[in-house]
Amino acid sequence: MKSRDHRRLYGAIPAILAACFFIYIVFADNGLDAPATVSLQARPESSSGSAPSNKPGTPGTLPETPVPKIEPLSNRIVDYHISVRLDAERHMLHGEQTVTWRHPGKLPVQELYFHLYPNAFRDDRTTFNRESGGKLRDDERTPDSIGYMEILSITRSDGADLLDTMRYVQPDDDNPADQTLMVIKLPEPVEPGQSVTLNMTFQVQLPYIYARMGYAGDFVMAGQWFPKLAVYEPKGRRGAAQEGWNLHQYHGNSEFYADFGTYNIKIDVPSSHIVAATGFPVAPHKDDGVRRLYHFYAEDVHDFAWAASPDFIYAEEAFSTPHLPGVKIKLYLDPHQAHLEKRYFTAAKRALSSFSEWYGAYPYSTLSIVVPPSGAGGAGGMEYPTLITAWEASEAQPSRELERVVVHEIGHQFWYGIVASNEFEEAWLDEGFTTYVEDKVMESQYGLTRSLPILSSYITDPEPLKLNAWDYDNHEVYAENVYTRASLVLQDIEQTIGTKKMKQVLRTYFQRWKFRHPTTQDFQKVLQDVTHRNWDSYFKQFVYGDMMIDYAVTGVKSRQTEQHGTTVYETRVYLERLGGVHRPVEVAIKLADGSIHMEKWNGAEKQKELVLYTEQPAEWVLVDPEFRQILENRHYNNFMRAEIAASDEVRWSYGTSKLVELLFSIFAW
Amino acid sequence: MLESLKAGLFAVGRRSLIIVLLFLYEIIWSFILYRYVHSVVGPILYRYPGEDIPNWSSLFWIESEIRLLKTDMADAYVLTLLAMLLVRMLLTPLINAGVFQTIHHSTGDQWRVFIDGIRRMWGRFLSLYALQTLAALAPLYWLVPPVARALRNGDLVSLLQPGSLLPWIGYLLYLALARLGFMYIQFAVASGERWGAALLIWLRKLLPSLGLTACILLIALFLQSILAAASLFWAGLVALIIYQATPLLRVALKIWEIASQHDLWLRSSRWTSR
Numbered sequence: 001m002k003s004r005d006h007r008r009l010y011g012a013i014p015a016i017l018a019a020c021f022f023i024y025i026v027f028a029d030n031g032l033d034a035p036a037t038v039s040l041q042a043r044p045e046s047s048s049g050s051a052p053s054n055k056p057g058t059p060g061t062l063p064e065t066p067v068p069k070i071e072p073l074s075n076r077i078v079d080y081h082i083s084v085r086l087d088a089e090r091h092m093l094h095g096e097q098t099v100t101w102r103h104p105g106k107l108p109v110q111e112l113y114f115h116l117y118p119n120a121f122r123d124d125r126t127t128f129n130r131e132s133g134g135k136l137r138d139d140e141r142t143p144d145s146i147g148y149m150e151i152l153s154i155t156r157s158d159g160a161d162l163l164d165t166m167r168y169v170q171p172d173d174d175n176p177a178d179q180t181l182m183v184i185k186l187p188e189p190v191e192p193g194q195s196v197t198l199n200m201t202f203q204v205q206l207p208y209i210y211a212r213m214g215y216a217g218d219f220v221m222a223g224q225w226f227p228k229l230a231v232y233e234p235k236g237r238r239g240a241a242q243e244g245w246n247l248h249q250y251h252g253n254s255e256f257y258a259d260f261g262t263y264n265i266k267i268d269v270p271s272s273h274i275v276a277a278t279g280f281p282v283a284p285h286k287d288d289g290v291r292r293l294y295h296f297y298a299e300d301v302h303d304f305a306w307a308a309s310p311d312f313i314y315a316e317e318a319f320s321t322p323h324l325p326g327v328k329i330k331l332y333l334d335p336h337q338a339h340l341e342k343r344y345f346t347a348a349k350r351a352l353s354s355f356s357e358w359y360g361a362y363p364y365s366t367l368s369i370v371v372p373p374s375g376a377g378g379a380g381g382m383e384y385p386t387l388i389t390a391w392e393a394s395e396a397q398p399s400r401e402l403e404r405v406v407v408h409e410i411g412h413q414f415w416y417g418i419v420a421s422n423e424f425e426e427a428w429l430d431e432g433f434t435t436y437v438e439d440k441v442m443e444s445q446y447g448l449t450r451s452l453p454i455l456s457s458y459i460t461d462p463e464p465l466k467l468n469a470w471d472y473d474n475h476e477v478y479a480e481n482v483y484t485r486a487s488l489v490l491q492d493i494e495q496t497i498g499t500k501k502m503k504q505v506l507r508t509y510f511q512r513w514k515f516r517h518p519t520t521q522d523f524q525k526v527l528q529d530v531t532h533r534n535w536d537s538y539f540k541q542f543v544y545g546d547m548m549i550d551y552a553v554t555g556v557k558s559r560q561t562e563q564h565g566t567t568v569y570e571t572r573v574y575l576e577r578l579g580g581v582h583r584p585v586e587v588a589i590k591l592a593d594g595s596i597h598m599e600k601w602n603g604a605e606k607q608k609e610l611v612l613y614t615e616q617p618a619e620w621v622l623v624d625p626e627f628r629q630i631l632e633n634r635h636y637n638n639f640m641r642a643e644i645a646a647s648d649e650v651r652w653s654y655g656t657s658k659l660v661e662l663l664f665s666i667f668a669w
Numbered sequence: 670m671l672e673s674l675k676a677g678l679f680a681v682g683r684r685s686l687i688i689v690l691l692f693l694y695e696i697i698w699s700f701i702l703y704r705y706v707h708s709v710v711g712p713i714l715y716r717y718p719g720e721d722i723p724n725w726s727s728l729f730w731i732e733s734e735i736r737l738l739k740t741d742m743a744d745a746y747v748l749t750l751l752a753m754l755l756v757r758m759l760l761t762p763l764i765n766a767g768v769f770q771t772i773h774h775s776t777g778d779q780w781r782v783f784i785d786g787i788r789r790m791w792g793r794f795l796s797l798y799a800l801q802t803l804a805a806l807a808p809l810y811w812l813v814p815p816v817a818r819a820l821r822n823g824d825l826v827s828l829l830q831p832g833s834l835l836p837w838i839g840y841l842l843y844l845a846l847a848r849l850g851f852m853y854i855q856f857a858v859a860s861g862e863r864w865g866a867a868l869l870i871w872l873r874k875l876l877p878s879l880g881l882t883a884c885i886l887l888i889a890l891f892l893q894s895i896l897a898a899a900s901l902f903w904a905g906l907v908a909l910i911i912y913q914a915t916p917l918l919r920v921a922l923k924i925w926e927i928a929s930q931h932d933l934w935l936r937s938s939r940w941t942s943r
Contacts, residue, residue: 453728454728454731457728457731457732457735458735458739460735460736460739460740461739461740476739590721620718620721622718622722622725625722625725634732635725635728635729635732636716636729636732636733637716638725639716639717639718639722639725639729640715640716641714641715641716644711644714644715646905647904647905647908648714648904649707649710649711649714650904650905650908650909651901651904651908652710652714653703653706653707653710653711654703654900654908654909654912656706656710657699657702657703657705657706657707658897658912660702660706660750661698661699661702664753664754664757665919666805666844667754667757667758667761667802667805668754668757668758668760668761669691669694669695669757669760669761669764669765
């Protein structure tokens with residue numbers, strides 16, 4: 001008990017520090033403390049890896065109240081300074097970007113790779129559109145859904161022009177029409193530990209939105225909108241045997257993977273527009289009556305997104321709990337749903353407080369919720385660091401899906417934003433975990449539970465959970481596995497080790513891997529460390545393999561016989577295992593007098609024959625009557641009757657064949 | 670109309686051999702179909718949990734829906750049924766040629782007339798049947814996509830809205846009309862007259878023609894429902910016997926309809942040529 005108290009005391013230190021920092025930021029945000037904003041804007045040319053607020057050498061700019069020195073939460077490999085201008089008429093972005101990359105490896109690197117995600121929308125030959133058929137979920141491409149990114153110039157900080165070295169690469173599928181990944185060659189290599197700074201100008205044509213980024217009317221969702229550095233993985237990161245670039249194109253099913261860093265972003269929009277963005281505003285926006293200039297800053301995040309619309313109704317609430325030092329929730333509501341403000345805030349607070357209590361504090365000072373207007377469904381239900389989008393505001397009285405999506409995307413802040421797995425290669429680590437924790441909040445906060453047997457029955461195409469996103473047959477199979485099957489696997493683990501232990505597992509995993517990039521193996525390691533048992537067989541079957549649980553009754557036979565001079569019934573039950581093995585199976589046998597006889601089977605053999613002697617014949621057999629086998633996805637073969645009435649058999653067969661015959665007779669003799 | 674109905678009934682009596690022949694044909698198909706359906710339905714009945722365990726029963730239905738919509742589970746069954754239908758469709762023009770020939774030639778050895786009809790006219794009846802099938806299936810081009818869409822979205826409720834049911838009722842009416850029109854064309858083919866004239870007569874006599882079919886359909890429905898009720902009531906052996914016997918009734922009613930329509934056509938064409 002004591003040691004736990006101690007731990008709680010130590011745990012409070014970062015919370016207090018963060019609280020001070022939050023107060024400081026709130027003041028800076030409101031423009032009440034002008035000097036503070038200066039220090040926040042100042043960014044060194046070389047990436048020193050420290051927060052701008054405590055950069056040595058700028059003591060004069062510190063505010064009166066000394067701000068505690070805060071260590072960076074992440075390794076801050078990248079540093080972006082971008083000025084972007086929205087041409088609302090032509091749905092274009094014009095950007096200037098200064099990006100600094102710090103070499104994290106041990107070998108010289110002469111090539112830099114950038115993701116140019118908007119090129120996924122260039123035409124129907126891109127890998128994204130080929131694989132997805134030009135749609136995401138239910139949102140389909142329109143003739144206006146053409147988008148692209150053009151790199152106008154690239155120079156190194158010393159002025160060396162690199163534009164001519166630029167070319168597109170397609171490591172995943174050799175599709176020459178795909179321009180979502182670009183490489184540039186430096187005149188000389190970057191040495192380990194050194195940094196390189198590039199200046200780039202670019203422009204983006206926004207597509208009419210159907211897949212995360214684009215426009216719909218005056219609404220703009222800028223996600224994956226700037227040339228974004230790919231991840232150079234040092235040896236050992238995510239189990240890499242050798243260091244090198246982790247390179248993937250933008251796929252129909254895939255999401256993203258990037259390094260942590262800092263973002264200093266100026267966004268210039270028409271003065272009618274309100275902008276929501278990752279991070280926090282460095283100063284109040286400036287408005288000359290024609291254009292409006294926003295300035296945001298974010299650190300220890302691995303992406304930066306923003307949205308703009310003249311129609312946003314803005315509201316904000318400060319929120320803190322004993323487990324959450326303080327966060328400003330910023331809501332950008334669609335007028336159609338103006339009356340739903342409270343529901344959004346409540347959902348966000350319940351999610352933030354639950355996750356912070358269970359896994360660890362939400363470490364950022366803001367969380368922005370953008371509600372896309374009706375017609376911008378493609379923007380909905382998406383997560384970016386400290387910014388999420390809800391479903392499009394097409395309904396005035398939406399169901400609990402409103403809360404569910406907010407809770408889900410906030411879940412992603414933890415299992416994507418902070419514990420930053422590689423979504424290209426192991427999407428289950430964010431989608432599966434997020435779906436699982438979303439269910440936990442919907443259950444504890446809203447009393448909504450989803451039927452696990454039904455969810456499991458929904459799994460008709462099980463595939464390995466650790467699989468490249470584009471290696472799933474299609475989006476349905478991808479979603480069925482990385483969301484639903486993955487969350488069921490976590491539910492199954494919880495059922496095995498208990499709810500309390502499971503929270504401990506996730507908390508340990510979060511604490512151990514926050515601001516880093518874990519793999520499936522790393523999660524298994526945490527699970528084994530916390531539970532002190534080996535999970536190899538389980539992971540091999542259900543995580544790395546495509547197994548589900550499937551037990552079947554294949555026969556039930558009761559016959560009268562003599563035993564010790566009395567008449568008894570001998571019942572033989574034939575069972576089969578068609579899926580994986582995890583825990584023993586219960587078998588219920590109902591007898592003619594209505595009593596239920598329970599049998600247990602270890603469930604490991606491929607086939608099993610149960611024999612029992614009872615005073616009554618068996619009526620039916622049911623495997624796993626209490627739904628303990630969470631991954632059982634074929635429930636219909638769990639049940640079998642010993643016999644059925646001949647009349648029933650005739651009646652159903654007769655009725656059905658009659659119906660078929662009637663249909664036949666319309667077309668033929 | 671009543672006279673044609675009477676004449677048709679009279680004709681049924683004189684074509685007993687053909688009726689028995691067709692009855693045998695139907696009963697063989699019924700048997701095959703029943704055995705097949707039984708082989709599919711039987712195991713399902715063993716798997717259905719029933720009222721004892723309601724949560725498992727509802728899961729049974731939900732899982733069935735998921736598997737039907739998401740997997741190719743039903744494909745093998747649907748393909749088998751379609752194969753059966755295809756074989757029957759290939760035989761249909763042959764039977765039509767024989768039947769129409771027998772109806773048109775009231776004299777002579779029925780069997781010989783029937784075979785003679787097939788031998789002489791199978792080609793013409795085959796192309797007519799192909800045309801008729803095409804005409805019958807054409808509207809599905811417009812009717813099926815909305816249903817497929819609703820099924821894909823799992824929106825089964827919308828399928829039962831009056832708005833989505835109405836086109837299907839219209840389709841059934843259309844099928845009946847197309848069938849009658851082609852029947853008159855086949856009368857013309859069997860008697861060596863011109864198609865156009867037969868169609869004109871049909872159009873002129875549309876109301877009595879529809880009346881005849883409606884009358885016989887009503888009688889058929891009445892008899893069928895009595896038999897169906899009886900078979901459900903006395904499930905078991907009685908039901909099986911009734912089930913085996915219904916094709917006889919169906920064949921007789923079908924021949925009755927064709928013969929009555931033929932009589933109506935004959936009277937009108939005589940009247941026309943006079």
